[in-house]
Structures are given as C-alpha cells and as structure tokens.
Amino acid sequence: MSRRNVFPHRLDLAHGCVEMTHGGGGRAMAQLIEELFVAAFDNLWLRSQDDCAQFQVPAGRLVMATDSHVVSPLFFPGGDIGCLSVHGTLNDVAMAGARPLYLAASFILEEGFPLADLKKIVDSMAQAARQADVPIVTGDTKVVERGKGDGVFITTTGIGVIPEGVNISAQRAQPGDAILISGSIGEHGMAVLAQRENLSFDAPIQSDTAALHGLVAAMVTAVPDIHCLRDPTRGGLATALNEIAQQAGVGMRLQEAAIPVQESVRALGEFLGLDPLYIANEGKLLAICKAESAEKLLAAMRAHPHGQAAAIIGQVVADDHHFVEMKTVFGGSRLVDWLSGEQLPRIC
Amino acid sequence: MCLAIPAQVIEILEYDQAIVDMGGVRKPISTALLEEVAVGDYVIVHVGYALNRLDPDEAAETLRLFAEMAEVISDEISR
Amino acid sequence: MKYLDEFRDGQLAQGLAAHIRQAVKPNRQYALMEFCGGHTHAICRYGIEDLLPETIRLIHGPGCPVCVLPSGRLQAAIELIERERVILCSYGDLLRVPGAQGDTLLKAKARGADIRMVYSISDALEIARTHPKRSVVFFAIGFETTTPPTAVAILQAQQEGLGNFSVYGNHVLTPPALRALLASGGEVDGFIGPAHVSTIIGSQPYEFVATEHQRPLVIAGFEPLDMLRAIAMLIRQINKGQARVENEYTRAVSAAGNRKAQALMAEVFTVRPGFEWRGLGWLSDSALAIRPEFAAWDAEQRFDMPPIQAADHKACACAEVLRGIKHPQDCPVFGTACTPDHPLGSCMVSAEGACAAYYHYGRFRQMATL
Numbered sequence: 074m075s076r077r078n079v080f081p082h083r084l085d086l087a088h089g090c091v092e093m094t095h096g097g098g099g100r101a102m103a104q105l106i107e108e109l110f111v112a113a114f115d116n117l118w119l120r121s122q123d124d125c126a127q128f129q130v131p132a133g134r135l136v137m138a139t140d141s142h143v144v145s146p147l148f149f150p151g152g153d154i155g156c157l158s159v160h161g162t163l164n165d166v167a168m169a170g171a172r173p174l175y176l177a178a179s180f181i182l183e184e185g186f187p188l189a190d191l192k193k194i195v196d197s198m199a200q201a202a203r204q205a206d207v208p209i210v211t212g213d214t215k216v217v218e219r220g221k222g223d224g225v226f227i228t229t230t231g232i233g234v235i236p237e238g239v240n241i242s243a244q245r246a247q248p249g250d251a252i253l254i255s256g257s258i259g260e261h262g263m264a265v266l267a268q269r270e271n272l273s274f275d276a277p278i279q280s281d282t283a284a285l286h287g288l289v290a291a292m293v294t295a296v297p298d299i300h301c302l303r304d305p306t307r308g309g310l311a312t313a314l315n316e317i318a319q320q321a322g323v324g325m326r327l328q329e330a331a332i333p334v335q336e337s338v339r340a341l342g343e344f345l346g347l348d349p350l351y352i353a354n355e356g357k358l359l360a361i362c363k364a365e366s367a368e369k370l371l372a373a374m375r376a377h378p379h380g381q382a383a384a385i386i387g388q389v390v391a392d393d394h395h396f397v398e399m400k401t402v403f404g405g406s407r408l409v410d411w412l413s414g415e416q417l418p419r420i421c
Numbered sequence: 422m423c424l425a426i427p428a429q430v431i432e433i434l435e436y437d438q439a440i441v442d443m444g445g446v447r448k449p450i451s452t453a454l455l456e457e458v459a460v461g462d463y464v465i466v467h468v469g470y471a472l473n474r475l476d477p478d479e480a481a482e483t484l485r486l487f488a489e490m491a492e493v494i495s496d497e498i499s500r
Numbered sequence: 501m502k503y504l505d506e507f508r509d510g511q512l513a514q515g516l517a518a519h520i521r522q523a524v525k526p527n528r529q530y531a532l533m534e535f536c537g538g539h540t541h542a543i544c545r546y547g548i549e550d551l552l553p554e555t556i557r558l559i560h561g562p563g564c565p566v567c568v569l570p571s572g573r574l575q576a577a578i579e580l581i582e583r584e585r586v587i588l589c590s591y592g593d594l595l596r597v598p599g600a601q602g603d604t605l606l607k608a609k610a611r612g613a614d615i616r617m618v619y620s621i622s623d624a625l626e627i628a629r630t631h632p633k634r635s636v637v638f639f640a641i642g643f644e645t646t647t648p649p650t651a652v653a654i655l656q657a658q659q660e661g662l663g664n665f666s667v668y669g670n671h672v673l674t675p676p677a678l679r680a681l682l683a684s685g686g687e688v689d690g691f692i693g694p695a696h697v698s699t700i701i702g703s704q705p706y707e708f709v710a711t712e713h714q715r716p717l718v719i720a721g722f723e724p725l726d727m728l729r730a731i732a733m734l735i736r737q738i739n740k741g742q743a744r745v746e747n748e749y750t751r752a753v754s755a756a757g758n759r760k761a762q763a764l765m766a767e768v769f770t771v772r773p774g775f776e777w778r779g780l781g782w783l784s785d786s787a788l789a790i791r792p793e794f795a796a797w798d799a800e801q802r803f804d805m806p807p808i809q810a811a812d813h814k815a816c817a818c819a820e821v822l823r824g825i826k827h828p829q830d831c832p833v834f835g836t837a838c839t840p841d842h843p844l845g846s847c848m849v850s851a852e853g854a855c856a857a858y859y860h861y862g863r864f865r866q867m868a869t870l
Contacts, residue, residue: 330510340444340501344466345619346424346592346851396864403513403724405547407861413840424538425645425696425722427503444501451622453652454761463503465699465752468591469620470649473699473758475503479751484506487725490732491515 080104089188096182096216106214109192113199118210126210128175131234138165139230147194147224150264151279152355154227155197160284160355161306162229163205167286168302168358170241170293171233176202178229179213183222194225205284207231233286238297245300246321250389251367253360255288255374256281256382257333258310259349261356263341278337283356288379292360295373301361309351311409313359314397324392327399327409331386351412361389425467427475430460441466503751507723508546516728517551523735530556531687532734533824535678536694537564537852538722544861546724556731559686559824560854562677562779563694565641565670566593567822567846567853570776571810573670575599577639580668580803581613586635588615589624594639597849600810621653621667628657628665637799638667645696647671647788648761651768654790654797668799669790672775675705676786680777682713686824690734692727693719695749702757703747710743721749768794778812778846779822818845821854828855829866835859 084104094101111119118126142158159176166173178198182191202209209229235241264280285304293299301321305313310332318325334349342349356379362370367385374380387399397409428443428450437453441464451470452458464471524530534540540560543549549558562568578599581588588605595606595617609615614634618624621638628636640650650667657665674697681688693706698719709717716737720730730748737744747753768791775787790798799805812818816838817831828834828847838844840856847853851860 336501337445340446343426343501343504344443344446344448394864398864401546402510403508403546403548403551404510404517405550406864407545407547408864410860410863413860425699427501429502444504451649451652454648454758454764456760465696467645467696468649469622470652472645472648472696472761473752476751480503483721483726483729483748483751487507487509487512487516487729490519490729491512 080108084108084188086188086192091182091184091186091188091191091216093184093216093218096214102214109188109195110212110214113195114202114209115199116208116210118208124211126175128210130174130232133237134235136166136169136171136233136235137230138162139228140165141226141228143223143226144265145223146265146268147190149268149280151260152282153194153197154225155194156201157280157282157355158227158229159198159201159205160282162231163207163284163286164304164358166231166233167289168241168304169233169235170239170289170299170302171235172290173205173207173231173233173286176207176209176229176231177211178209178227180215181222181226182214182216183224184216184219186224191225201284205286236293239293239299241299241302243301243303243317243320246317246323246361246389247300248323248389248391249364250300250361251364251385252314252325252327252387252389253362253367253371253374253383253385254310254332255285255358255360255380256356257335257338258305258354258357259334259338259342259352261354262309262352263338263349266345267341278335278341281354281356283379285356285358285379288358288374288377291373291377292370296362296366296370298366299360299362299370302358304358305354307353308412309349309353310359311348311350311397312412314409315395315411317361318395318397321389322395324390324395325387325397326390327387327397329399329401331384333382333384350409364388425465425472427463428466430458430462430464433458433460439471441471504723507721507725509725512725513551513728516725516732520556520728520732520735521553523732523739524553524555525739528555530735530738531559531689532556532692532731533559533561533681533688533690534692534720534727535561535563535674536692536697537567537850538695539692539720539727540564540854540857541852542722542724542727544857547861548724548727549862551728552731556735559688560821560857561681561824562777562822563643563674564847564850564852565643565646565672566597566850567818568672568677568777568779569597569641569670569846570778571597571599571812571846572776572808574605575603575808575810576805577668578603578605578608579808580637580799580805581608581615582611584635584803585614586637587627587631588613588637588639589618589627590615590639591619591641592617593850594641596843597846598813598843600808621649625653625656625662625665628662632664634664636665638665639670640667641670643672643674643694643697644700644765647765647769648700648758651764654768654794655764657797658794663796666797666799666802667790668805669769669788671769671788672777673771673786673788674701675708676783677777677780678706678709680780680783681823682709682715684823688715688824689738690715691717692730692734693717693745695720695722695726695752698749698753698757700758700761703745703753703755704757706745710745714743716743716746718746719749719753721752779819813844816845818847818855821847828858829863831855835863
C-alpha cells in the first residue's frame, strides 16, 4: 500500500508558477510530482513512488525509442506539446511494427512557467496515454532559470514488443515494392507555422497528431510481411522517402496526383512558398510492401480510423543514385530532393 | 521574385486593408495598391499586398484559348 | 483553388505540348529565356522541359532579386547589425545567401544578432510599433513586384511618425537588366516576360526588346499552362520572323500596368545613377534609392553603411549562369562544392535561383545522361 504525502497547502495550479524549488529535490518538488504528474498519469507504478518502474515484458524482440519535444508554440490547433510527446514516441515504437508497452516522460521546466499551462499539458499527455492504453510509468523533473528554457521541454521514451513474423527495416525496401501513405500530408507543420509569430494566418488547419500503433497492429495483421514503416515527421514525406531510399540503396517513383493533400494545406503552402512534401506530419505513416500485398494493405488501412484517406503513391525502383522522382500533375517529372537546411518560405 | 497568388476578397476593412480567402486560408492584406476593390473580387497577393485585380473575363478567355490550342492539335495528329 | 488549378491541368498540358511539338520547325533550334525567377521555379517544379521538344532550349535569366544582390550589399547589412543593436527584418530567401567569406544572416543570427524573418514589410512595421525603443531595419529587395509594398510601408511609417523604422533599399528594375542581357549579345531568340513585374509596369516598357533588338517577348502568367502557351506564342512569332510584345497574362496585366502602384513608387523612390548587380556588373539607372524627403526612413542615411567590396567565390559561375551563358550543370562546382547546404553563390541559395531550382528539382536529368 502506498503512503500519500500530505502537503499543508495545495499547489496553486490556477495562478501559480514553476519555481526553482520545484526542481530542488525537496518537498516542493515532491508536491509538484504528486499533485500534478501523478494525479494526472495515475497508475500503479507512479503510486509506488519509486524512482523507477519495474515490470515484466513478454518474450520476443523489444523496441525502445526516445524523442525530445521542443515545439513552439506549446499549444496549437489540434494539439499541444503534451499529447505530441506521447504520440511521437508511441509512433516511433510502432514504426518497428511493435506494440507499445510503457512510456517514460521527463520534463525540463522554465522558472516562471504558469502551472495552469503545465496542468493543461500534463492532462493532455494523460489523456493521450489513456486513449492509447500505454501508461507513463516513470519520469523526471528539472527546473532551469528563467530565460534558459522555452517554457517546457519534454522527452519521452517508450518500449514495445514486436510480434512474431514481423520484420520491418528500411533496408528491406526492394525494387517493385509499393509505397503507401496513410492519409493527407503537411498538416502538423502547417498548423504550427500558422500559429507562430511573424506568420499569422487564420488557416483552419489542425495538427494531425495521433497515436498510430492501433493502425499498425491492423496493418501487420493483414500483411505481416510489411517491409518498411516510417512516420514522416520533421522534413516531411520527402525526407522520410529519401532516407529509406538511401538506406535501402534504391530509388523511388511517385505520382503527385496520388498524394493526398488537404486543400487548406496546399493553399497555405502556396501562400508561403512552402512545399507540403517537406512539412512535418505527426499522425501519418508511410508503408512499403511487396506489390502483390499493396491492395490488401490499403484496404486494411482504409478500414481503420487513422487510415481512411490512405493511398498508394508510388513504387520502389532500382536506382544507383537513390533518386526519389515524381511525375507531376502536369505530366513532367521532378526530383523530390532532400531538404536543404530549414525550409525558408519564399517570397520570390 | 514573383511568388504571388490569386485570392478572393471576402471582407473590406478600414485603412486600406481587406481579408482574402485562398483555398480556406484567410489573411488580412493591404489594398493600398488598388484603385478600388469589392468583396468577391479576385486579387493577386504578393508579400501581403494586393498587386492587381484578376479579370474573370480574361481568365475565362485564357482558359478557352488553352483548350482551343490543345484541341486544334488533337484533331490534326494522327500518330 | 480557383485561378490556380485550372491553369495547371495535366490534360490541357499534353494538348499544348503537342501543339508546340507540331509548331517547331525541323532543323531549327529555339533558345528562349525566361527572365523571372518564379518562372524558373515553375519550369523545374512542374518538369515543363519534359513536355517540350529537344529543339527548344530554356535559358534561365537573372530575374531573381536574391541572386543578383551583390555580396557586398549583404555584407554591409551583416556588419550593421553586429555594430548597432538593430532588429533586422528580412524575407526568408536572404537568410542563407553567402556574403563575404561565406558569412550569412543566419550565421549572424546564431552569433546573437536580432534577425527576424518576415513574410511582409508590414510585419516589420508592426515590429517597429511594438518595440519603440529599438531600431528596426527592413532589408528590402525585389523587382517592381516587391517595390510598391515598400513604398506603401515607408509612406505609412511617415504618416504614423514611426521614427524607429527604416529600410535598407536594394530594389532593382527589370528593363535595364533586359537591356544588359540584350547588349551582351547572347543568342536568345525570344523572351518569356515576367508575370507579376508586368502587373505593375504593364507591357509597354518591354517594347524596346522588339523595336530595338528585334526579339519577341511574350508576358506569361505564373502557372505552367500560361508558360506553355507563351512558349507556343513565341515559337509562332519566331517562325514567322516577327518581333512583337505579346501579353499571355491578360487576366492580370494591361499595357499601362498598375498606375497607382507606379505613382507610389515614384513618390518614394528615385533612380540611382548606377548599381552593382551580381553577374551583370555595374548597370546605370537600374536600381532605386529612397528620396531625400524620406531620408529619416532610409537606413543608408541613418546609419553608417559604407559600400563594401566583397568578391564572389573564385569558382562561382553565378555571373555566367545569371546571363544565361552557362547552364547550372556547366558550372564546375555545381552539385559538388556548391550545393544548397553549402552554397558558394547566390544562385544556389534562393529557391528560384537557376542552380537551386535545377539542383532541387532537375538534377536527375544530368545524372541520367552520365
């Protein structure tokens, strides 16, 4: 049975701010953890108040993934840094074809950060973890002086187990394979951009941040021998495809007309001179499988809520230069190159 | 040099500003370079300013000319 | 999206391409220059060259204001912000252009300079309003498309008495650049005229291309179908030995252009006696300076910004690429020492520079022929 600490005054979650003592290891920190984090994430492991979590794992190959989140602004249409940090790591684990088991979360908080905002973020994480049915079992908190952090930075780590018969690796992409995307691209990055200083638009674009392990489970059930999975986050679809092409030593040929892009994402891209192919996604995955399995995989994806707009967008080919080429809607061809530097909006 | 896109004026504001809509993206822009502008007009927007109005009749005519140019040849080709 | 999608229709493209293939005379080469960086970008991004017969060669011209900005002018801005604690506002394209010894605004930002990327000069005005104790300098570049917004902003600043706002003006003019290209005697058979510069200046200013140099010029809209039709119109003129200025972009361009915008430009700017253009050298009457009555909003008057001579990298062939004498793949360092991640010259930085456009969208063609 766990002992609950009793603190003389509850945290002022409505008007209080993060103070240096909250990271000091003393009572203030214990109170922050108890009244904010444990209250939100609430599970056996956290209630035991140990500094680590102990658990059994099923036999099989394990996957571990970690992700740091520094998104700015912290809150954006469709999500926030909290749920983003949960989804991001769950998805990294899922991209190995694995079933996620546990998450860890560490926070670097800036002195002065409003507790009300922190609570919103933590509650959002808790909800995301609950919906995914993956508990946050351990974590850490540090506080840095005002000016030395951007409000809050979150790092999440996750572990999962890979089912038998599943062997997913970028190197498995082969000439002839089909390339699929689970839905429309560019939404997360555009939603965040639209909020930022100096680029203020009232674009009705929502981040697509979502946990994809359920979709992946459905996919590997339908087609256990999927060759590759990847979530096209920073750098967008173009970067993910170029990475795979490089790792597998192949080329790719895409059909622009087949790649789903929401009208508003396209419009904002036009406005800003940014190409949706290079914009981050946080709730999409791309899959590469044998040509014969493509239709079956597509059907399984479309049957799932996170894959309704899935599409076959191209195929893998032999290519010593590892080029990713695309047939444009116009009929000509263009390279879908690596991103160089940050994508800076064009005026010109 | 010329990234400029067509957008529709959906609201006129004071001080030579208007709100335009382009595929669902809405943004306030300056109309200081236009003689006159009305809600419903299409304008070309560049770096936050409307450069000119788009003439819908000329646009339709241009599309017709594309189609004509494209069709003429599909009658003649026998490859 | 209206007025966008219809002008990108793939089927019409095939039809227009077939028309062009029929129209070109056998045994005849056609060298067409597209002046405007936006057109360069569209050609590469849509793969328009794939639809054209091999006898048509598209040459990329210097209509990219980032590309023609001499590194000395950029370096002057970097030195200003390191000396004085101004807030420098800039369009995104400029941030990675190499100045002296490969220094860039982005690197200066990493060293602590307060540089803010803006989409519009009006954003810079807003920054000036919200930071009354700081000096805000806007790095203005662009041809006649981008100049009127700067004029409006300076008048706005004057009206509001916004004393902490100023503009570092590097606006350049299109007709002088065209003259310089024609004078250098390259073998260009016809020109695809810029889309949005023309909405401002009209079709009239291009007449000299036809009357003095006997070359046809067709103003083309911004979309790929516009470009194909303009190419067809040029081919037809060239075949008939004609030299006229034609307007394909009738939905946005008139002969007179946007008179109000022209008047505003004239109110705020005057023509500099001369200006250094990267690649084209010293061109007289080719750029704009802010008029003396607006000196309070002219960064060059308010701050000490001595002219800096910064040499381009030795191996950089931007000068020839900008004139259309060399194709990007003819440059010895293209794709090797000079890439978008490590640009030696400005043609590789701006997304509309010929080298960047070709590298990013089209270099697979070069590799395919190796």
